[in-house]
């Protein structure tokens with residue numbers, strides 16, 4: 001269903017956006033049901049996906065990542081180690097569900113575009129499923145990320161200029177072939193996988209939600225997925241309210257932060273700033289309106305972090321044994337810049353440090 005004009009479409013291998021050009025959501029996701037949990041991977045929550053393919057998942061045991069303290073002096077701040085996934089980022093949550101769906105819908109070739117982590121996840125799960133995969137990446141994507149894509153057998157197509165240009169090239173490739181657009185931004189099934197982040201946090205905290213969740217925001221995949229998951233728990237009567245969602249952006253590329261400050265409903269595109277947190281450097285997020293809505297509805301806020309703060313947070317995490325990429329460290333930087341007082345805070349560490357460079 002399109003949230004802009006309510007048009008509805010059947011699930012189809014070729015359908016990835018509304019005829020109006022907007023992104024689609026899934027209608028009526030099944031309620032979270034405590035008595036239907038089984039197993040320990042994210043497929044523990046498969047009853048809540050209600051998608052073709054959930055009975056024959058493409059899986060590598062993803063999910064069920066540790067939730068730990070970072071600093072013994074700050075026991076109220078917990079990190080969820082989502083970089084401990086088969087392809088080393090949280091994107092495996094979405095990729096496992098989306099690639100399972102693609103396979104069930106009869107796809108044989110996938111197309112993706114990504115600055116790296118989503119592409120790697122799609123490429124890894126495509127390899128697992130025996131599907132072909134082409135990934136369009138912006139020039140300047142770290143060499144380690146490109147090497148990972150190629151190792152999974154994906155065809156890597158570098159695109160000059162920005163991430164938006166890579167996305168446009170991917171769309172052109174999808175429109176001119178029979179490929180399935182395995183987009184972590186456009187495909188609503190991807191968010192069905194990401195929502196398991198919220199379910200796991202809730203279970204790991206002894207069936208309660210944290211007060212605040214800090215989330216990295218470029219395209220907002222993790223924030224929207226987490227919002228979706230916590231909303232599901234609230235609908236099921238298992239939490240009284242969705243936690244405050246705090247969106248963290250690199251100040252160098254901050255369309256959501258600017259829209260937040262201006263009290264705007266939709267972000268305006270910003271110039272391409274240079275940031276070490278390339279995973280959240282998105283000038284014009286497709287689901288920007290939804291991101292702002294989710295933050296506001298939760299009583300959360302948007303925090304901008306400087307390059308110095310990101311680099312410093314990355315070093316501090318590494319000094320505590322956690323080697324993550326700058327995009328992941330940006331969230332911890334957001335907590336340190338504006339630390340919540342007397343609140344239980346969860347933040348994801350979403351990508352491994354070896355990805356960068």
Ligand SMILES: [Zn+2]
Pocket residue numbers: 002003004005006007018019020021022
């Ligand atoms: Zn529409």
